[in-house]
Amino acid sequence: MxxxxxxxxxxxxxxxxxxxxxxxxxxxxxxxxxxxxxxxxxxxxxxxxxxxVPSMSPPPYFERLVMRGIERRYRRSWRETLQSFYEDMVHPLRMLDRRDLLIGLVSLPIALGLFLAIFCHIQLSIFNSQQVGLLTFVSDKPLVAIPSGEARSEEGNDAVTPVGISSPALIRFVESAAKTEAKGDDLLVMVYVNQYGTGSIEQVIEYPNDHSILNKLNTLIASAKFRPARRNGKRVDSYFLLALNQVHVLG
Amino acid sequence: MYGHEITLAENSGNAKHDDVDISLVARFQAGDTTAFEDIFTLYKDTVFRLAFRLLGDREEALDLSQDVFLTLYKELRRFRRSSRFKTWIYRIVVNRALNRLRLWKRQRRHQTISLDALPKYHKGESIGASLPAADRSPYETLYGQDVARRIHQALALLPMDQRAAIIMRDMEGFSYEEIAEALEINLGTVKSRIARGREELRRHLHDVLRTACPL
Incomplete structure (x- = not known):
């Protein structure tokens, strides 16, 4: 050894x-x-x-930690998962004091009201566009502007229907142009709208002094989406007259 | 519950302990999930202690122990009793701990670690602070803290395989067979790792060994 x-x-x-x-x-x-x-x-x-050498025992909360981990990871039924999700969602609300809750309850309808007001304003402005200086008559036949500022189709006035322009940007432009730039029937154009709602200037009837207005209008019409006219429930190509500084409401 | 039986099992040796394990595992595999609570009660201290000794950090040990029990819950249905249940658990602990230590080693490869750097046990205190102080003089308490600190520093210098074997044998009192099963090595390798580890520790703790008495 x-x-x-x-x-x-x-x-x-x-x-x-x-x-x-x-x-x-x-x-x-x-x-x-x-x-x-x-x-x-x-x-x-x-x-x-x-x-x-002494060691340590696990802390008293160790068991809870492990069992909770197991609960969360392996043992939950669908019902328990949904319940836990609900509790997770509701729990933050429970943590709020009454004042915060009150502020929330009051501010929610206000925010909703504001949203509705803005939404309605946009809708109303579209609707009102018939009455703020535009000739907006739609027909599926080319329109003719007559000296009184009315529009007439080849089939007569009965075939012409007033319509709103569904493009806020276009409406805003025409309104502001009518107020500041144009004089009288400075600008009168016939707009062609196909059945898919795409528009273009078909004919310039009155010419404005400022060509940039016409150019801008052309761009806006090309980028706007229009509501196509319908005949017997089917979409058809249509025309409308658009004039600056005119207030003509059919009927 | 098994609280009473655990004591009996520990007192009457490994065979009884293994029987308890087998019955708990069988209950769990038959769908009785409450058996897991008994398994947890039976092993939580050992798992945590082993994790703590291997990692030297309380929070990490807690995290690792939780991880081990979650794995256990998931894998227990597939346990086929090809090895003893307890060594299977110890194997999970050791493997997870070694993975973490390897990760740390990679992350800290370029850092210089001072020999005075204390392993953190709880809120920055050394393990010595956890010694029971009631029957100790302030000198003994300080002495115990210092020795425990030196031991843990020396252990941290050992290769991981030797450290695991020494901790399991000398600090946790596992049998060689249990260590061999847990580390998946043969008995001879266990003994040689322990012998080499002790020699290395002896070198690092030469001055402590001359004066130290058991803490």
Whole structure:
């Protein structure tokens, strides 16, 4: 037996689990080798010391942490998931105090009202466009402007229907142009609208002094979407007259 | 509940303990999820302690232990008893801990770690602060803290495989067979890792060993 063997068997030596014959050989060696005796002593002391280092217990909330994790990840039924979702949604509201809740309850209808007002304003302005200086008559036959400012189709006035322009940008432009730039029937154009609602200037009847107005109008008409006229329930190509600074309401 | 039986099991040896494990696992696999609570009660301390010893950080140990039990809950139905249940759990703990340690090592490869850097145990205190102080003089308390700190520093210097084996054997009192099963190595390798680890520790703790008595 040499020191290397002692090193290899050191675990068994410390545990006292050597066979009798091996133990005798080890003892014989240790009796003559101070270095190995010292090594075994220190190993034993180290082992005792390591065993005496205290550890920690898990905190009391550890069980709750684990069980909750399991609940969340594996155990939930659909009903429980929905319930939890509902609680997650409602819980923040429960956290609010009464004042916050009151502010919320009051401000919600106000916000809704404001939204409706803005929406209605846009709708009304579209509707009112028939009465703010535009000739907006629609027919599926080319229109003719007559000196009184009315529009007439080849089939006569009965075939002409007033219609609103469904493009706020176009309405705004024409309104502002009517107020500031144009004089009298400075601009009178016939607009062609196909059955898909795309418009273009078909004919310029009155010419404005300022060509930029006509150009701008042309661009706006090309980019606007129109409501196509219907005949017998089917969409048809149509025409309408558009004039600046005129107030003519049919009927 | 098994609280009473656990004590009996621990007192009457591993065989009894294994029987309890088998019956709990069987109950769980038969659909009785309350068996998991008993398994948790039985193993929470060991799992947490082992995780804490391996990682040296309380919060990390808590996180890892939770992770282990969640994995256990998921995988328990597939447990086929080819190994002992408890060593299966220890294997999960050790593997997860070693993965984390490897990750840390990669992340901190370019950092210099001072030997005075304390492993954080709880709110920045060393493990020595958790020693029971009632029957100790202030000197003994300080001494215990210092020794525990030195031990953990020395353990942190060991290769991970040796550290795991030494912690399981000398600090947690596992048998060689349990360690071999948990680390999936043979008995000879377990013993050689422990022997080499102890030699390394002896070198680092030479001065402590000359004066130290068990804490």
């Amino acid at each position: 040499d020191c290397k063997s002692i090193e290899a068997w050191i675990c068994d030596i410390l545990d006292g689990s050597l066979a009798e014959r091996d133990a005798r050989m080890v003892n014989d060696h240790l009796a003559t080798c101070a270095a190995c005796r010292y090594r075994i002593q220190e190993n034993r002391r180290l082992s005792d010391l390591l065993g005496s």
